[in-house]
Amino acid sequence: MTLTLLDELLLFSGATLLVALFIGRGLAAGWMVTILYGGQLLTLLKMAALGYGGGIIASSLSFTVMGQNLSWRFDALSWFFALITLGSALLSSWFACGAWERSYAKQGGNIWLFHLAMALNVLSMLILLASGDLLSLFIGWELVSWAGFLLMALAGGVATQAAMRYITYAMAGGMAIFGGLALVYSSSGSLQLDAVLIAVESMSTTKLWLLVILFGGGFGVKMGLLPFHLWQAPAYAETPGPGSAFLGAISSRMGLFAILLVLVKLFGIVNIDSLKIPFTLIDARDLLAWIAVFTIIFPTFTAMKQNDARHLLAWHGIGQGGYMLLGVVVADAMGGAGGLLHVFNHATYQAALFMAVTAVIHRTGTADLNKLGGLVVRMPLSFMVLLIGIIGLAGLPPMNGFVSKWLVYRSLLNEGMPLLFLAAVIGTLGTILSVYKLIHNIFLGQLRVEHEQVKEAPWSMMAPMLILAAIIFITGLFPGIPLAWVASVQEVVGLPATDYTLGGVESVSGSLDMIWVIGVLFAGFGIGAVIFYSAGRSKRVHQLDNYAGGHFLSADVRYQYSDNFYAGLMHLVGGWYRGSFLWLEKSVISLIDFLSLVMQGLYRRANAEFYLLSTALFVMAWVVI
């Protein structure tokens, strides 16, 4: 039996897991695992042909269990997601090695378990991405869910609580998918993709609706789509630093992968479009699009109110997922490209942001936005990475996030969807507001006395951050690089492929060439710099030499604006934060609690024989009637 490249990759990944498992407690285990991730990435790069024009690489691994065929294979879609997965795993693991690891162990963390969980996550994600039929998809799906649970829960305390919440949601989602799977099976008699593809054509509308709801809801839980988003932010935020970088970068995108595979590729956007909601003008596709934009808006504005940097980022992670879904649901060439490209872009900047915040935590011990400030003079490189990251996150030129958002906007514009367009822009504006709060409260403003002696993050942490920052910028400058992969993914899932160039996209209704845009932007900066620096040399002053209406400032008095940062905005919209979703969640829990109480009461009754007799009588009566 010859091993295909996919076999090699999976074996490599399995080997990584074993290394983490057995010699993970040894010396330099982190570095070994990191190198192995690098090896996996190289193996993946050997499959690069998939990313440029498709094809399929099958695994020689396949089973038949209880009459079900299980097989695994890679295509452009899997390759694209696997690239992001392995890239973020490599960099997160690298980030974890060395200084971070030591301080984490010193605080009582279990570094062996951490590397193990990471390796497990990567392996399970690869298995999911390689799934060749719906059953193997579900198997991969559940593996990813539970592996994620392990990574989220391992920090203990608050993290475990958040992970518990996650797993409850994930189980609910998983069971929805399971149910959907059963329904698909009942009508197609098989879970092979081509069989399902045929069965979908003859499915009744009701069934298709049901399936869209079950699959959409199930996959949506992982993506953190409204109203299933509550678990995500605390779970990702409380995961140990590099873990949250990894999870934030790719984990919830597995939901998008599954949506692409099942809803877009198998069911087809056209079929979904034909599902009308009676008595309204909207159909299932509109519904998805609206869910997407609400997923953009609500979590983004929740992020704005967070006072913990990690939570803020994690909430944005949910919001950005909305752009991806929105682009995919719009489903024209530009929208699909935008949505898919955003997966890549989001992974890069989200990982960079989480790493930068983790670096700050590593040096200062806190991520509380009210307890930091002014760190730019002590951690300038981290500042730079965070800055590049937030520009990407906010979707401003010259970083890569701009390109993908631009594509999504353009598609909405082309399709004539003003409200969705508006909602997407509101999300972006909200993002700008909240990321400024992030960078301001950590790096700008007044440096606290206790942070006077803080040092820049160590190089083992700095290097992956800088690499990510470089990727963010380069793919912003040459979006054609990832767009090539995206175009082949679009072909695979049956969306129209976009017409890309190295610098952006070509279109009769307005093109984008980032090379030029960034070129003039930097030329502009250059001219600005000439104007600015032509004036006399500046004299640096201490932060306490500052205007305070004539007041004498001293180091013991905090002269920083951080809390309730957007007070004016909150005067108006503060009342709109009703916590409705939290309320909903609490209500469901109380309902279950109440029912549970009732049921326990039922079992606690002493006169059980009464039940027996009454049941018997009831049943008899029922029979006679």
Next chain:
Amino acid sequence: MAPLELLLELTLMPLVAFLVGMMMVLMMRRIAARIQRRVGPPLFQPLYDIVKLHSKQTQVSHGLIHDIGIVMAMGGYIAAETLLPVPGMNGIAEKGGIITLLYLMMIPSLGLALGVGQCANPNGSIGIARALTAMLAYDIPLVIVIFGVAYAAGTTNLVDIIAQQQAGGFATWGAVQMPLLAVAGLIAMHASLGKQPFEIYIAPAEIATGPMVEMSGKHLGGLFVMQCFQLYTISVLYVSLFLGGGSTWFDFLLKSFLVLAIPASIAYLFPRYRTEDLLRLMWKWPVMLGLIGVAFVL
């Protein structure tokens, strides 16, 4: 297009923008003075201010980011000018389009925000918080307006949008075709100028000019330069979207100055809004007008 010619355009466009922008600043100040029955500043006052600020002996800086922020604030607009077609010069307008332009116009705000942040002055931070809030307020109607115009034109390319308007003369102007959007755009434009009654983030008596509180010398001078660009960009954008751009320079400048004169004439009659009132106003009337306008377009 010959590279040299393009380079010339790319150099000339910001330069023109700066010169015209300075005149616009002067016009705003003169209008304000006239309304208050004053004489107002002399012709070259904006230039005097900028030169003086740049030649200050003391250039107080709070750090590298403080400096870079100002560079970004100027540079972002300088770049934006090359995407904004003027009579006879298109620059690289075809490579970006209106959405890119809109986003490039956010770069200066972000740069300023960074620079102010490092000043470690809470007044400045509050000012930036308010400025960003104001951006959230006026960008929503602005985006609706831009959506409407771009959708009606079927392109995001400003050159095409202008060409379409010029094709049929006055009757094909955006303002005639889409009057509701034009009105909404005017209101949003006024708010984006940051003048009364929407100058919540300057608020001298309240937060000591907010972002500018720690700005001195060339930093403040940079902001003055930025203001010139800002006025120019906003008014020319409006002219391009609704008033058919300019076929000749005279035509173009006339329209631009007239457009700017409208908010300038209104501004100094009113006191300042509170932040939440600005939001409420912006999210109500121009949004409503804009949405109705877009409904017509669709």
Next chain:
Amino acid sequence: MSSINQIPVIEAKKGNPLARVFDELVRFCRSRSLFILHYCTGCGAIELPPAMTSRFDMERLGIQPMVSPRQADILLITGYVSIKTLKRVILTYEQMGSPKYVIGICSCTVNGGMYWQSYATAKKLDEYMPVDLYIAGCMPRPEAVIAGLQQLMDSIHAGKANSWEDYYRNYDYYLGNQQKLFGDNWQTPTDVIAEAKHYNLLSKGTLGVHTRLLEQHQQPLEALEMRLGHNLKEPTE
């Protein structure tokens, strides 16, 4: 800026005609664009609004009110200065960017005026900071204010309004007076001596008994340099 002569004073660049034109332009612009910070401590403030608004309109002379000392060129002190406010005035003055000018309005700034008997007022402003111009009167009319400002503009244009240099050159004198009033441990966040060095204005009057007294207890606020941590102490654990 390696020597004192390179400060834009007329004599310095006589050699280069282009520089002369440039200096002339700069001086002109400086005189035509003045941002004032009015430190309104007393009744004199009431005369400023008429000077700014429609009747007299300062703006036609290029004079604008500003709010923060960083932006301002002129510190306008209108009225008596109590010891408490004087501290703030000095801080504000030191935070202003050079070239900066001080105008004392009303008699109170000249000699204490009607408060000359008070234990709580600083009588002569120019003991504590160099004053370019006094506009006397109780209170001076807006015409007088405008006239004074015009006079200041003329002297700026002529390159004669250099009193701000005096503060650096004779810092010891001013500091001595300040210490007399505020006590020996008086200190502002601005490191004037370092600034004097920065502007090459260190002269023999800069340092003296009083600055030595200051140095004994001064905790210099050096600007926070951006650094990667290589020159920081290892955190003590």
Next chain:
Amino acid sequence: MNGALALTIALPLLGAFLLPVLMRVSVAFGVWIGPAILAYGCWILGDLWLTGSMQPFSVALGGFAPPLGINLYADTLALLFALAAQLLGLIFWPFKLDQDSARRQALMLLLVAASTGLALSGDLFNLYVFYELTAVATFGLVAASGTSAAYAATIRYLILSGIGSVLTLFGIALIYGQTGTLNLAHLAQLAPEQLSNELGLAAFLSLLIGIGVKAELFPVNTWVPEVYATASSRLSAFLAGLVSKLALLIILRLLLLVFHQPEAAQVILILGILGVVSGELAAWRAKEMRRMLAFSSIGQLGVLFIAMALPDGQGMLAVLALALHHLVIKSGLFMLADGWGGALQRLRGSAAASPLAAGLFVLFSLSLVGMPPLPGFWAKFTLITELAGQTEPLYLMGLTVFLLATVVEAAYLFRVAAIIYQSAPQERRPDEIPKAGGLSLATAGLFGAGLIATTLLIAPVGDRLQTIAAQAQDVDLYINTVFPATPGASQ
């Protein structure tokens, strides 16, 4: 060889009566009797299983051919459960060297004998007898722990079980009155004419509810939490793991062979759904490990009932897979609960104290909620694909309830897992943290190993289960085996 089958029932039965006497003679000898008998039983059954042609066969007891005589029917399904009874009896053997344990061991042997009989018997009345024997042995064993709570639970169980027996007897009487036979194979022949009426349904329902007491059927399972919480973990494991399945097996046989009315299936489905809902929800708030497992067990049995309710034995495979899976998992979990009794909050820090036990708990929980590569997933998969194939809305409701219950199940199981993995509170001394260890842990480990082995061998195991299910589903085969074409040559 086939005749030895009767020995698997007879020997433990005999042993049970002789054991107390033997123990008085020689404790050292007496101690080994029970295990030896069970081991021999295992050997007989294992031998049958391995060497047999996989064709079912029937053993007429006492030389009287059915339907007059009593017969044992051994198809692969019955053999499997008989083997399970003997094996679990061996695994959960109450090893202890005192007088008290002699009584317990005797009861255990009795229980195993009765259980084996339940699995193998081909006669309804004989089943009833074994059923009663099981009940009696259980009473004794539950009460043997000697606490007042145990006595209270036993009384409660006794009353319920008694009424259940009466109902069962009533049902049997109805059947006998109608058909004049109690041999299952004979009944299977007669059923289409004589029992597919309201009377037959009434008889079935009486039987269902009566036997349902043991099978933890919904409203007659109120004894479960009390008994499982107070009895020893080993007994609970045996009861929850095996005896409930055997009762279920009887109902399944009846349903397959005799009662084909759709109403019968419907009642089972409804009661099954209610069982799932009540059990899983009650477990959500359980504050104590064993009680939680008891409620969970009710829920799982409810799932089995749902599977059983699938028309025409379509759910056979699912029932089989789920039952075996639950047997392994619940036994293992009860073994873990042995050291982890008391309030759940007390368990904080146990993972550090006994990592293997914690790992096993997580493994069992994962399989129970159906995490894919583990066998639990395949069992659930067989169920839901069958359920989704039904057009009747009640089945789809069953599907929905099942899926939702799984979510609840995951939530409460992993809440416990989270507690176990929490670090111990500061004020607690290390020796106060409950540890799971010794024999129970080893037993649990055995089940865990079995689970992992099944995971790895899932394809052959699945195939084997499919053949077993197909065989059990085949009514004609049953009848033909008991009444071969050539009369009198029943062996």
